[in-house]
Amino acid sequence: MFIDHEYIEKILEEAKKATKEEINAVLERAKKRDGLSYEDIAVLLQAEDEEDLKEIYKLAGEIKDSIYGKRVVMFAPLYVSDYCVNNCVYCGYQRCNEFGRRKLTMEEVREEVKILEKMGHKRLALELGEDPVNAPIDYVVECLDTIYKTQNENGEIRRVNVNIAATTVENYKKLNEAKIGTYILFQETYHKPTYEKMHPKSIKGDYNYHLTAFDRAMEAGVDDVGAGVLFGLADPKFEIIGLMMHNKHLEEKFGVGFHTISMPRLKPAKGMTLEQFPHIVDDDMFKKLVAIVRIAVPFTGIIMSTRETAEMRRELLKCGVSQLSAGSSTGVGGYKDREEGKEVSQFKTSDERTPLEVLKGVLDDGYIPSYCTACYRKGRTGERFMTLAKSGEIQNMCEPNAMATLLEFALDYGDKEILEKSEKVISKEIENIKREDIKNVLKSNLEKLRKGQRDLYI
Numbered sequence: 332m333f334i335d336h337e338y339i340e341k342i343l344e345e346a347k348k349a350t351k352e353e354i355n356a357v358l359e360r361a362k363k364r365d366g367l368s369y370e371d372i373a374v375l376l377q378a379e380d381e382e383d384l385k386e387i388y389k390l391a392g393e394i395k396d397s398i399y400g401k402r403v404v405m406f407a408p409l410y411v412s413d414y415c416v417n418n419c420v421y422c423g424y425q426r427c428n429e430f431g432r433r434k435l436t437m438e439e440v441r442e443e444v445k446i447l448e449k450m451g452h453k454r455l456a457l458e459l460g461e462d463p464v465n466a467p468i469d470y471v472v473e474c475l476d477t478i479y480k481t482q483n484e485n486g487e488i489r490r491v492n493v494n495i496a497a498t499t500v501e502n503y504k505k506l507n508e509a510k511i512g513t514y515i516l517f518q519e520t521y522h523k524p525t526y527e528k529m530h531p532k533s534i535k536g537d538y539n540y541h542l543t544a545f546d547r548a549m550e551a552g553v554d555d556v557g558a559g560v561l562f563g564l565a566d567p568k569f570e571i572i573g574l575m576m577h578n579k580h581l582e583e584k585f586g587v588g589f590h591t592i593s594m595p596r597l598k599p600a601k602g603m604t605l606e607q608f609p610h611i612v613d614d615d616m617f618k619k620l621v622a623i624v625r626i627a628v629p630f631t632g633i634i635m636s637t638r639e640t641a642e643m644r645r646e647l648l649k650c651g652v653s654q655l656s657a658g659s660s661t662g663v664g665g666y667k668d669r670e671e672g673k674e675v676s677q678f679k680t681s682d683e684r685t686p687l688e689v690l691k692g693v694l695d696d697g698y699i700p701s702y703c704t705a706c707y708r709k710g711r712t713g714e715r716f717m718t719l720a721k722s723g724e725i726q727n728m729c730e731p732n733a734m735a736t737l738l739e740f741a742l743d744y745g746d747k748e749i750l751e752k753s754e755k756v757i758s759k760e761i762e763n764i765k766r767e768d769i770k771n772v773l774k775s776n777l778e779k780l781r782k783g784q785r786d787l788y789i
Contacts, residue, residue, distance in 0.1 A: 354383050357371045361390060361394075369572055373572060376620075387619065391622035394625055395625055402698070402700075403652075404702075405454070405657050406654065409455045410661060411440060412470070413432055414433075414462035416534055418531055418532060420529045421519075427602065434465055437473060440481075443666045444477070445481060445486070448486025448488065451686055451740045453487070453704055454488070454490045454492070456493075456494055457474060457492065458494050472509045475491055492515055493513075496534070497541045497544035503553055506548075507552045513590050514545075514557070515558075517559040517561060520564040520565045521569065521577070522569055525565040526538045545558070554714065555716075557632075559595060560594075562596045562597065562620070563596055563605070563612055590631065590716070591632040592633055594624070595636055596611075621633060621650055621652060633652045634654040635655055637683070638680060641684060648696065648698065658685050658689070687746065687749060699730065699734060700733075701732070702737070706729075727764075731772070731789055732789055735776050735788060738777055743785075773789075
């Protein structure tokens with residue numbers, strides 16, 4: 332298998348002896364945006380000196396700005412079923428937990444989607460527990476169809492990413508035919524002994540089957556996949572190199588690695604406490620992990636959920652994060668429940684701000700909140716997307732489209748303050764577009780949006 336445990340532990344141990352000169356040499360190599368060796372990544376992971384860490388954060392920020400510019404992609408999760416046959420030690424859905432399980436009907440899915448559309452969301456992450464009887468693949472496909480067909484007067488979901496359990500090539504083909512965006516799956520932990528301990532007596536307990544899920548998805552035609560680990564289960568340094576090995580495996584086999592990497596930290600949930608876990612990641616370590624991932628895989632999106640506080644998410648935007656959730660509910664039927672003053676969640680969230688409050692913070696920091704889904708609808712996915720990204724050509728599409736979707740959001744869902752802040756950011760950033768033809772297309776699109784047209788993109 333492509334996760335070499337002994338090798339990871341060996342290079343992490345050797346990296347403890349790295350000198351300041353060796354750390355600087357790694358950072359110089361990283362500036363070329365060509366990626367790093369596992370040994371290089373291990374050196375950065377073992378860095379502890381304050382000056383070295385400052386250089387790591389600085390370089391991560393520079394890399395992010397040079398590739399992603401000022402845009403920050405916005406999305407929300409949608410939980411549709413909490414039925415689960417697994418007994419994952421860290422999860423509130425574990426089958427030994429006794430609570431009233433729920434699976435949304437298609438009418439309830441429509442209600443949730445309409446609420447999310449009223450919040451201005453265009454991109455969702457579909458989430459559910461693993462239960463082949465109560466929530467089979469056909470249920471997931473039906474949910475996708477319902478989501479795409481549900482529209483408010485000025486609202487529609489244009490992209491649905493899907494986070495479901497590892498499954499078969501045949502089932503991934505069904506997801507691909509249903510026009511999913513990115514297929515997301517967290518390995519949870521790359522450390523095999525810990526993985527098996529965390530997933531006792533369950534379908535999910537097969538480490539190798541779970542690890543090779545992306546292989547089956549890509550064989551089925553899904554070309555955008557998103558990985559992640561749950562930081563807190565095993566040594567976080569081991570997890571980062573495990574992620575990089577997994578990414579390289581996909582690059583070598585399929586020509587393209589992870590489209591995104593999610594970085595959730597373990598949070599309290601029903602049936603567990605943090606005291607059970609010896610590898611809890613503190614804020615300083617977490618910031619370092621995010622920065623090193625950005626340096627190691629410059630062109631891969633980094634996702635940060637509302638598990639983190641508003642302050643932490645703001646800090647992490649500076650050193651690598653490129654996608655944020657906003658206004659999230661992690662309960663099945665949670666958006667309607669929240670409107671009615673009740674909410675049940677899978678795990679504790681920390682950023683409870685509304686989407687408008689999140690956007691105001693992002694705008695105040697000079698970023699461009701983006702609701703763009705153009706690449707997926709224009710076929711700029713998988714290897715084609717990475718080719719455009721690495722050439723820098725993607726910038727000619729992404730930032731202009733981000734500005735257009737920001738104005739669309741501000742006109743349809745924003746208050747006066749949001750509209751003023753958006754216009755201010757757009758008027759500043761539009762002048763940074765180097766190609767006059769692109770700038771002119773964007774100006775034309777912005778004017779059409781102000782006159783009532785919608786969904787305009789390059």
